[in-house]
Amino acid sequence: MDCLIIPATGRTPGVSFDFASGHLRMTGESYPDDVAGFFGPVFEALRGFLDCADGAAIRFDMELLYFNSSSAKALMNIFQMLETVAKGGRPVTLTWCIEENDDSMRELGEDFAEDLRYVVFRMREMPAGGVP
Amino acid sequence: MSFNLFAAEEEALAKARALEKRLDALAPDCLAEFRALVAAFELSTREQQRLVRVSDRLQAQLSDANHELERRRDEAEAALDRLREAQEAIIQSEKLASLGALVAGVAHEINTPVGIAVSCASHLADATQAIRRRATDGELSKAEFARYLATAIDTSDLILGNCERAAQLIAGFKQVAVDRASAVRRSINLAAYIQDTLVSLQPKLRPSGHAVAVDCPPDLELDSYPGVLSQILSNLVMNALTHAFADGRAGDMAILVDCLDADTVRLCFTDNGRGMAEEHRTRVFEPFFTTRRGRGGSGLGLHIVHNLVVGVLMGSISVESAPDRGTSFTLLFPRRTPDHELPVQDLAI
Structure with a gap:
């Protein structure tokens, strides 16, 4: 599988995993009615990608502006999967995107980064209300 | 003394570290596995703390959104009230305007019979003046008097007819106008x-x-x-x-x-x-x-x-x-x- 593309809906985020280039993105808002139904296929594809150990660099952009608790746990699980491959020597960069002036989201990002030792964590500000 | 939501988890971790020391002495081959378990528990505790923060943030956002919603609803209701008042005022002025048109109509309608009555009365007055002069001068003929009588009968009929018409119109208008203004049931x-x-x-x-x-x-x-x-x-x-x-x-x-x-x-x-x-x-x-x-x-x-x-x-x-x-x-x-x-x-x- 080269790509996993899931368009965003009102309650589920947009997923754009370009496995060929190692660029993974999640955008929009995430509060799915069926958490397992949404994240199940995402995790399966991600696991498949991380298991084939070609060692190429991975870039993960977390661009969610709003997510519920289940999605937060799903994100932590994804970050742990990335931490595991990074610990194994694969370069992983995680970019936590926040809207300008969203201090509580910034604090959450710092919090989420607490358990990342091998993943390179970056914080990026986006203009409020305006990323396509 | 400070309050700690995760006191029980920290206590459990402290006990685990104490146990780790005893395991080191008693069963060193179990130590690596035990440490992994403790690390997993630590991670889980941190994740739990994070989730609590996420949840609190969501709750705060919800509360903000609710307040905003309430404020906007109040605003919309106030705007609706103002709109209703304005609408009411316009409807009232529209009704006044239609009453004004009615009054103008009344004036116009009554003008005709009153105008005829006035010119007839004026004509009769002139004829009366003339016949009076003739009578004073002692020159009034029988034929002239007969003509004057005919004029007087014609004009007084016209005056009477038109005044009655005017009175009739006024009565009708009065009723319509009073009904309009007072909304009396009858x-x-x-x-x-x-x-x-x-x-x-x-x-x-x-x-x-x-x-x-x-x-x-x-x-x-x-x-x-x-x-x-x-x-x-x-x-x-x-x-x-x-x-x-x-x-x-x-x-x-x-x-x-x-x-x-x-x-x-x-x-x-x-x-x-x-x-x-x-x-x-x-x-x-x-x-x-x-x-x-x-x-x-x-x-x-x-x-x-x-x-x-x-x-x-x-x-x-x-x-x-x-x-x-x-x-x-x-x-x-x-x-x-x-x-x-x-x-x-x-x-x-």
């Missing part, structure tokens, strides 16, 4: 009342040459609000003159009244003017709906009609129309208006 003969109202509209009807034919049972008595009926009819006529016969279009109007049963009156107001398209027809009773915005249309005439029929007469009104097929309004209302609290704003002028 018994009326519908056919006669329709005539009184149409007379007050003559100054509007005559120049354009549009006639209003009336077909109403002569003995139909209503116990209702005649001022409201008069206003309804005036507005329907004015609406037809403005729209159905716009730009000098020829045509006529008709008022047809019959009784569906002993208690229900049906009044149809029809014109054979230019009619209207379906998208206009469905909206004619909406307040401020007008096809003549900026050209004198307030969009309230038919809205007021609708309010008066439904709110005061406790009836219903419907409209049928098609382009170039004329328009027909059908009013159904009780012959005796049921007792109810009158919506004051519909009546007070």
Whole structure:
């Protein structure tokens, strides 16, 4: 599988995993009615990608502006999967995107980064209300 | 002493570290596995703390959103109240304007008989002066006196006839105007009342040459609000003159009244003017709906009609129309208006 593309809906985020280039993105808002139904296929594809150990660099952009608790746990699980491959020597960069002036989201990002030792964590500000 | 939500987890971890030391001494081969377990528990505790923060953030956002929603709802309600007040004020001024038009109509109508009476009286006065001079001079002939008598009889007949006409008009107008202004409920003969109202509209009807034919049972008595009926009819006529016969279009109007049963009156107001398209027809009773915005249309005439029929007469009104097929309004209302609290704003002028 080269790509996993899931368009965003009102309650589920947009997923754009370009496995060929190692660029993974999640955008929009995430509060799915069926958490397992949404994240199940995402995790399966991600696991498949991380298991084939070609060692190429991975870039993960977390661009969610709003997510519920289940999605937060799903994100932590994804970050742990990335931490595991990074610990194994694969370069992983995680970019936590926040809207300008969203201090509580910034604090959450710092919090989420607490358990990342091998993943390179970056914080990026986006203009409020305006990323396509 | 500080409060710690995760005191129990930290206590468990402290115990685990103590146990780790004992394991190191007693069963060193289990140590790596035990440490992994402790690390997993630590991670899980941190994740739990994170989730609590996420959840708190969401709750705070929800609360903010609710407050914002409440504020906007209050704003929208206040705006709606202001809009209703403004609408009420416009409707009141519209009613005043229609009362003003009525008064102007009265003045115009009475002007004719009073004018004739004045010129006849003046003519009689001149003739009387002349005959008096002739009599004083002792030159009055029999024939001259006979001519004067004939003039006096003719002019006094004209004066009397026109004054009676004026008195009759004033009585009719007075009733219509009083009804309009006071909204008193009383018994009326519908056919006669329709005539009184149409007379007050003559100054509007005559120049354009549009006639209003009336077909109403002569003995139909209503116990209702005649001022409201008069206003309804005036507005329907004015609406037809403005729209159905716009730009000098020829045509006529008709008022047809019959009784569906002993208690229900049906009044149809029809014109054979230019009619209207379906998208206009469905909206004619909406307040401020007008096809003549900026050209004198307030969009309230038919809205007021609708309010008066439904709110005061406790009836219903419907409209049928098609382009170039004329328009027909059908009013159904009780012959005796049921007792109810009158919506004051519909009546007070």
